[in-house]
Amino acid sequence: MLKIDDLHVSVDGTEIIKGLSLEVKPGEVHAIMGPNGAGKSTLASTLAGRDAYEVTAGSVHYAGKDLLALAPHERAGEGIFLGFQYPVEIPGVSNLNFLRTALNAQRRYRGEPELNGADFMKLAKDKAKDLEMSLDMLKRFVNVGFSGGEKKRNEMVQMAVLDPKLAILDETDSGLDIDALKTVSQGINALRGSDRAILLITHYQRLLDYVVPDHVHVLADGRIVRSGGKDLAHELEAQGYAAAVA
Amino acid sequence: MAATAETREQVDEATGDYKYGFVTEIESDFAPKGLNEDIVRFISEKKGEPQWMLDWRLKAYRAWLKMTEPQWAMLDIPPIDYQDAYYYAAPKQQGDGPKSLDEVDPELLRTYEKLGIPLEEQKVLAGVEGAPKVAVDAVFDSVSVATTFRAELEKAGVIFMSISEAIREYPDLVRKYLGSVVPIRDNFFACLNSAVFSDGTFVYIPEGVRCPMELSTYFRINAENTGQFERTLIVADAGSYVSYLEGCTAPQRDENQLHAAVVELVALDDAEIKYSTVQNWYPGDKDGKGGIYNFVTKRGLCKGKRSKISWTQVETGSAITWKYPSCVLQGDESVGEFYSVAVTNNRQQADTGTKMIHQGRNTRSRIISKGISAGRSNNTYRGLVRVQAGASGVRNFTQCDSLLMGDQCGAHTVPYIESRNPGAQIEHEATTSKISEDQMFYCLQRGLDEEAAVEMVVNGFAKEVMQQLPMEFAVEAQKLLGISLEGSVG
Ligand SMILES: Nc1ncnc2c1ncn2[C@@H]1O[C@H](COP(=O)(O)OP(=O)(O)O)[C@@H](O)[C@H]1O
Ligand SMILES: [Mg+2]
Numbered sequence: 001m002l003k004i005d006d007l008h009v010s011v012d013g014t015e016i017i018k019g020l021s022l023e024v025k026p027g028e029v030h031a032i033m034g035p036n037g038a039g040k041s042t043l044a045s046t047l048a049g050r051d052a053y054e055v056t057a058g059s060v061h062y063a064g065k066d067l068l069a070l071a072p073h074e075r076a077g078e079g080i081f082l083g084f085q086y087p088v089e090i091p092g093v094s095n096l097n098f099l100r101t102a103l104n105a106q107r108r109y110r111g112e113p114e115l116n117g118a119d120f121m122k123l124a125k126d127k128a129k130d131l132e133m134s135l136d137m138l139k140r141f142v143n144v145g146f147s148g149g150e151k152k153r154n155e156m157v158q159m160a161v162l163d164p165k166l167a168i169l170d171e172t173d174s175g176l177d178i179d180a181l182k183t184v185s186q187g188i189n190a191l192r193g194s195d196r197a198i199l200l201i202t203h204y205q206r207l208l209d210y211v212v213p214d215h216v217h218v219l220a221d222g223r224i225v226r227s228g229g230k231d232l233a234h235e236l237e238a239q240g241y242a243a244a245v246a
Numbered sequence: 247m248a249a250t251a252e253t254r255e256q257v258d259e260a261t262g263d264y265k266y267g268f269v270t271e272i273e274s275d276f277a278p279k280g281l282n283e284d285i286v287r288f289i290s291e292k293k294g295e296p297q298w299m300l301d302w303r304l305k306a307y308r309a310w311l312k313m314t315e316p317q318w319a320m321l322d323i324p325p326i327d328y329q330d331a332y333y334y335a336a337p338k339q340q341g342d343g344p345k346s347l348d349e350v351d352p353e354l355l356r357t358y359e360k361l362g363i364p365l366e367e368q369k370v371l372a373g374v375e376g377a378p379k380v381a382v383d384a385v386f387d388s389v390s391v392a393t394t395f396r397a398e399l400e401k402a403g404v405i406f407m408s409i410s411e412a413i414r415e416y417p418d419l420v421r422k423y424l425g426s427v428v429p430i431r432d433n434f435f436a437c438l439n440s441a442v443f444s445d446g447t448f449v450y451i452p453e454g455v456r457c458p459m460e461l462s463t464y465f466r467i468n469a470e471n472t473g474q475f476e477r478t479l480i481v482a483d484a485g486s487y488v489s490y491l492e493g494c495t496a497p498q499r500d501e502n503q504l505h506a507a508v509v510e511l512v513a514l515d516d517a518e519i520k521y522s523t524v525q526n527w528y529p530g531d532k533d534g535k536g537g538i539y540n541f542v543t544k545r546g547l548c549k550g551k552r553s554k555i556s557w558t559q560v561e562t563g564s565a566i567t568w569k570y571p572s573c574v575l576q577g578d579e580s581v582g583e584f585y586s587v588a589v590t591n592n593r594q595q596a597d598t599g600t601k602m603i604h605q606g607r608n609t610r611s612r613i614i615s616k617g618i619s620a621g622r623s624n625n626t627y628r629g630l631v632r633v634q635a636g637a638s639g640v641r642n643f644t645q646c647d648s649l650l651m652g653d654q655c656g657a658h659t660v661p662y663i664e665s666r667n668p669g670a671q672i673e674h675e676a677t678t679s680k681i682s683e684d685q686m687f688y689c690l691q692r693g694l695d696e697e698a699a700v701e702m703v704v705n706g707f708a709k710e711v712m713q714q715l716p717m718e719f720a721v722e723a724q725k726l727l728g729i730s731l732e733g734s735v736g
Contacts, residue, residue: 102693
């Protein structure tokens, strides 16, 4: 589903990702862990096609396509969703309007019919309910005045409505209390399926108690330095990154 | 855009040939080029105007000769040769326009398409020969709409007609109010308009009547093609209400260079006028060639107690915009509002804002201005809040926000505050920001293409103003913001 080969990425002329390879198959959940500044968010942004992230070498294939040749919105249309580490506020734009515009843009891209207002509302309400987000919150401006936890839950509502094939979740667990963590985990687990994949970027193994990964990778200094099964997360938790990486 | 340039050339050629021919061929219907007293007399006579109207025009013309163009705006205006223009020639008449849609600037057609304007109506807007002169049936699939609304208005006693008709049919009303808000000598462009105005709209709402529908020039003008010197006069008698929509939201191709309209509003006791504009005249090409000079004087007089005038404008077109819809708050407790979104892209220049003149006691005004600059454009908010000595209990709130796209454009805020009453509460807030790369990427990542992302973020920025627009306008105006800013990021 996703195949990253010897990827090198520079930001402002500084190399951040320094030869990273990773293969994700349909149905799999991969956790990517690593210390601050390792390049986890850089990897996520690169996969989503953010402007300033310059791929200097390597390749990325997604669903048989050369991912790097696609514009960001095309990648979204192809089913890639990025859960932002820091979700962005858009004053003056309601969550509902934002989400409906996004969903219909993706559907148009895929040649599917657009969802009408009533059908969309039903979908959005259902998904929001699952994630304990009120209709009032949906009517408010995108992330404006939301707490850290609310922003993360809002990301999950968006994900649920957009129903991606590959979700890249960048520290979706950070800043959540235990109840919110459980809710968000449910949201992630609901997306699991044989034709989908999830890339779970996280700092703590806590989330992995709820969303159990098939593979765990340690990212340090722009490379994957170790890979293993779900037990690797516990090892990291017990010994710290430095020991695990050494 | 070679194809575009080529097409434009073709259209120009056709139009040029026509101009050459029309003076000789259909002489009686068109005044020759240039401006002098005979032209003013010609216009007046063509319209079958009474003597007082001709005298008024001549007075204006003579005053205009002694005036000079205003220089204070932050605009770079190329010299205009006032003798090198037609003052009585209806543009886009038979023989003037392109022969078919194939001859129309494809970029313009693309815009129409995006706005979801049906093909038949596109022809009307582009001035294609043989297109129906009445847009109403093209838009609404029924001529009866026009008939129904006319009957309904008549029943309510509302007068809604061209100003030429009104001068003939309601001379006393027109004479009483024409020039009472924007005097003949107000400024260079208004004075010119007073001398040569070709047509425009007259609205009168009788006492206590709530106008049963939104009035729109769109309904009235479709058959007439008003020229470049429109004159609009709206009088709301005591306790009445009217909401007026100016122009149509669709872009209009217009070869004319100068567009100098005058709009006067009068609200008597407890009356309310809501005036909304979506201005999308041809802005010129990417290099600043062509485009409309939009030099418009709009002013409302809150003459009566507790009267209210509210201006809402979405300005996306024109090469140069010089426009300050204002309120003179004469009646005690009257209210003036100004909500504005001004978008400039490429080489466009806009110097726009408002004047709130507080004369009466306990008068209030509110100014919300959102400027969006892109490309190499320049966008200035210029606003005056004046409080006269006797006006106690005055309150004003002004919010001016500027959004910059790219680093080659300019945004300026020029607020003037003149208060002769120390008790006045005047608040002014201003912000300038760049369009956020984070916001853009967030939208792109969710599947919006660049254009849709800009539209989304910019409409959010302009929300406070956009939500003032009547429903009929809101959706198209939202799309327009996106279209106007096309190509301004990335
Ligand atoms: N936009 C940027 N400009 C310059 N440096 C950046 C930018 N984004 C990230 N970096 C740098 O790249 C490195 C990796 O950052 P990041 O990918 O955010 O790490 P992580 O998400 O693993 O904490 C850090 O040293 C960070 O300072
Ligand atoms: Mg990070």
